[in-house]
Amino acid sequence: MSVVWEQGQARDWLRRGAEYSTDVLRFYVAPVLAVGLAWYGISAAGWVPATLLPSPERVLGRVVEAAGSGVLTAHLALTVRRVVVAFAAALVASLPVGAAMGFSRGLERLLTPWLVVALSIPGLIWALITLLLFGLSELTVYTAIGAGLLPMFVVNWWQGVKALDRDLLLMARVYRASRWRVAWDVVLPQLLPQLFASARYGLAWGWKIVVVIEMLGFGNGVGYLLYESYHLFSMERVLAWTLAFLSVMLVLEYGVLAPVERRWTRWRPRVTFGG
């Protein structure tokens, strides 16, 4: 793709950049600052003991210190890896099952009750079962998270395939498109919007469950750090690890998922409400 810069385009780009920064300031930076300031005010006033509400600068200081020593980043990386690997495995494994349910009425009827059951099993139960099965190994974490994510993604593919535009498939047949081209140009793009929705939901669910699993006796990961801090009765550390964990999640959401989604759905006019 070649990018042609024209005068109007550059001006347009600048204008849009300015609009975007105003937006970020108004909807993201300002509220975060307000919450931080309130936190600072309350802790500085001394109404709450510092052991229960440490000041923000001490919490941030601990994050920076732990990050600098490499301890925090090692644990964080481990946790992120666990979620991402399980997420990817579940996404791929669910595709044939979901697609089969979407294409075959018989399989749909056969598997739907099982799907309902799988969806209702709490993540913690998977964690306990896999822990008993595989012990304190990485396999335990992957299977526990994967087992929870799998039914969600099956639903995603199943509904996506059922909602495929049959007319477009016929169009592709008229124009004698190859299988590969049908998959890439016709089918996949139709599944993407649904995929992004369930990816968000699946990731959020993965973050919650991974921390719980790590608390169950693993010697590493953010869950372990939090569990340790809890036993040390250190609110400062609990808040520090939580803050660090949240930042990683936000980076993944806003730095990876959102831009990818924007890129893949730029063919859709944005709906704006009001002025």
Added chain:
Amino acid sequence: MAVLVEVCDLVKGFPDGRGGWLSVLDGVSVRVDGLVCVLGPSGCGKSTLLNVVAGLEPSDGGQIRFYRDGHRVERDEVRIGYVFQDPRLLNWRTVEENVEFGLHSLPLPAAARKARVRAYLQLVGLEDFARQFPLFLSGGMRQRVGLARALALEPDVVLMDEPFSKLDEITARELRQELLGIQARLGQRILFVTHNPAEAALLGDRIYVLSGRPARVVAEVSNPIPKPRHAEAPEVAALARDIVGYLGAGQGAVSRRTFLVSGMAWVVGAVVAGLGSSVWLPGVWAQARVEVSVAAVGATGLLIRLVKDLGLDRKHGVELHVVPLTVADAERAVVQGRVPVGIFNPISAVRALAEGHALKLFAPFLLNHNFLLVRAESPYRRLEDLRGKRVGSLSKISGTYNTLAAILYAKGLGDPERYFQLRFGEAVPLITLMERGDLEAVALFEAHVSRLLATGRYRVLLEFNEEFRRMTASDNLFIALAAKPAWLEANGTTARQIRAALAEAVGAFRQNPVGFLERYGREIFGLETAAEIQLAARRLRGIYTARWDRAFLDRQIRQLRLVQARGDFLPSHVSPEEVFWP
């Protein structure tokens, strides 16, 4: 490289969801050799027809045949473009990628593919929007992308499914004109499906009119309007009105039976035509093969049926290939030179001559037997009672209308268009309108009259022939076979052979009208009971003539002069003598 698509007797149905069967296409035959329109009411199965032609759905019967340069080829060897009713674009691909989508199946290097995409985007005026996504374009532009996608394939055949029906009228008009231009330049075969008669009249070289579900072809109309055509042209509007008439016939339960009759006559005609070409025998090759357009229903259909079934054409050394059309279209076909020989009313022939279309009548066919029918219970007794009333008539160039006009002028009543509120159409739609009470009277050629009178619901208010006899002390005019003078000069012997074959068929019928009506009456007239057959036999006994001698022609000429003299209706600067070939 010319490709031809023939859809023959296509049958298609679907399960209706309640254990039954919903018949959608019931023996539809269409020939795609230019820009061909298929017109029918919404939901009659037009899209199904296209899907079956495209190979997206299997048929339940009949055949779809593809020919390239006269040789039968498989569907896979023919490039097919399809423009859908909704544009059916990949909204997540840019305009150019959408156009390119169909080209991947061709063995084209990437650069050539891109160049072709650009060329066709330019053709539809979208070159500036190549990198846009479809949803950012207007509906009309999106439809253009679909058009470019189909055309970029440089297809042999383009299927179009009401492609402009969802657009605003202004955009649709623009695109129709563009399509006409593109087709004129590139000459693709286009099967264009629409429910819009004006669109069909504007675009179609030929127009097939389908009935409501299950769809059958109720009419095949050739578009006589020369290109370039314009949506505003009065001829287009007039043709659209004609077509609306056919469409009307497809609706309303009352007409179903009459309808079936004409539908069956079509099938009969097709079978006759099929026989004509399939029983080529060694030794028959030497015979001249002549395409004759006739009205398939009624007495014209009967006579030609006798000629074929009794083998009278071969006996006299000529092979007639029958092209069944409606009465008016049969005449048009000769004027346009689509067939060398066809039935023609002498009044129409004089008018055609006055307009510069030289034609000569060369073989007698049957009495120009027309009637003005009213409902049995209506109060009208005389022609004058119908002044200002809604009256239907066969189209303006038909012998029926011309005779009606001649009678009105002769009686000093003037132009029928001003005397009545006239509605033009083909027979079946007009009958439907009268059944519904939308018309007070209808002027019809003999074809449908036997059937209508047999129901007891109608009576004859005016028999044109009797009226003529009263006015002129002799018989009415005779419809005859006509051909262009050049054809007659070159094929004089053949013309005489046809004449002899017809004369023999007339003789055969006169000897045993009841017998023949028992055999063919059901198919050709829709006669059911013995009483109906008896009545029809009485009415039809004197309808044919085998004479073409000097005395007969002189009488015909005298009649035409009378028509000319009695009003300013028939141009008098043309000599009626010239329309007869002795």
